[in-house]
Amino acid sequence: MRNREVAELLYEAADILEYQQVEWKPRAYRRAAQMIENLGEDIENIYAREGKAGLIKIPGVGKSIADHIAEYLETGKVEKFEKLKGKAPSGAAELMEIRGLGAKKMKKLADTLGIRTLSDLKNAIAAHRLRRLEGFGEKTEENLAKAIEQYEKSHSRIALGKALPIADEIIFTLKARCKDTTSKVDLSKIIYTGSLRRLKETIGDIDILAEAEKGEALKVMNCFVSLPDVDQVILKGSTKSSVILKEGTAIDLRVVPPESYGAALQYFTGSKEHNIELRNIAIKKGYKLSEYGLYIKESGKQIAGSSEEEIYKALGLAYIPPELRENRGEIKAAAKNALPKLIEQSDLRGDLHVHTNYSEGKDSLKTMIERAEALGYEYIAITDHSRSQKIARGLEIEKLKAQWKEIDKLSKCFRIKILKGSEVDILKDGTLDFPDEILKELDIVLGSIHSGFALPEKEMTERIVTALENRYLDILAHPSGRLLGKREPYAVNYERVFEAAAANGKLIEINSQPSRLDLNDELILRAKTFGIKFCISTDSHSAADLTFMRYGVGQARRGWLEKEDVVNTYPYTRLKEVLKKLKE
């Protein structure tokens, strides 16, 4: 899958063109890059099958970009882009990340002061050389210094699992403060928007929206910027404020009047690409769409704005859930009333990947079962590590059998059904870490890779395919092996893995651990086209982890999954049938 690679190439070219103040081309390149990123099909396959004609069919890709992509796929580079590279400062990509520094200012800095890297910029600021430039000033210099500091502190995105609790906490506190300050604000309308509401795996900053009449807006803003966790106030106006929390997270708050609340919620939820498409539809219908509402262009009369639903309706679209708003085809589907009916967390009847203190879990078997039953689940699978996982205290066969005995005993005390399982290592040659006579006694077998991450793509693919052909394996767990922000996914040919999973009827896990979220949304979408079924599991290492399910469900929804696609929405008897059939 080289889509990401091709998209990066185009994004990079767009940045340089933007730096050169070339008009419109950067936008065209970025649009093409974005479509390629979200294609759901390997661009190499398209090119191999249909040549340039196939590439031109991709929205945003015309003859010229198709030529560039073809050249890149065949030779590994694009002559024209190679020449472009020399035209911008070497540190341009990094400098563009600094808040307040765009293409124009960067060019000015390069042309007048010869600034080409972040360290050049830092030196120039320290020597107060910026404030003398035309269009710059003392304040700009100070702000850039602060922005650099902020960039160096946390320029990476925040994991969903970290951002969501922070947002919940801030909103809780903000509501309490607002309640003490004014009675005229509807507290239930204070919610998070942005990529967080879309449940994206990582978040740049947290966006919060509130509703208030004009006279009350500033009161909400004052509550917000004076929250105890706020470190810096970046900007403060009557509709928009930005702050940075002491632990480094950036938070924006927007306040809008009731007649615009839905439009603002829609707008700030994004994604940007989804919104641009929506606005284009509005224009074609003779409307104008902004964060304040949907208006008739001629008369300026508002025809929708207080709720998201009425905006989509007025544009001739079915309501699109936030998780789908990535311009991956959801707008076309909404126009045809063909959106998926997305899975809900309440559809889940059990958790199929849970550790106990038999291996690396913190809590006892009994505690995990108790908590799962308290969550209302119908079943839970106990899946401690297999014997090769020495670090995680993987179970020897004797210990596994002892666990079975305890499960049999506990089964009599609980309503919830307990499946005897194991998270079995897929060894380097693709065999599983327990012999067949043990595997066939288990109710459920997860296969996963915990060693030999650096295998070349071909061998890693063979290893996983071999495991998928093992009749005793049920589920491929955390299939890409990535740890968000820490470890890249291992090299593997997903087309082949998905083919093998589909051919053998194997299930693919969506691991809900905030540090994993594995498979990711794009690969879920891709896997679904192979007809594969999934399970959403927490990979819990303590009873508290059982609540991680919300993150996995979010990724499943982003991958367009419906209830029927996910086997742990099935009643116990149906789940057992699925698992039994796999071993026949």
Next chain:
DNA sequence: GCCGTTTTCGGCCCGACTGTTTTCAGTCG
């Protein structure tokens, strides 16, 4: 550079905030 049931040429999302400006450019989302 791309695109088109109002266009094959002339458009390309829209508005807020800030700073350096006396009316606007740059940046951001």
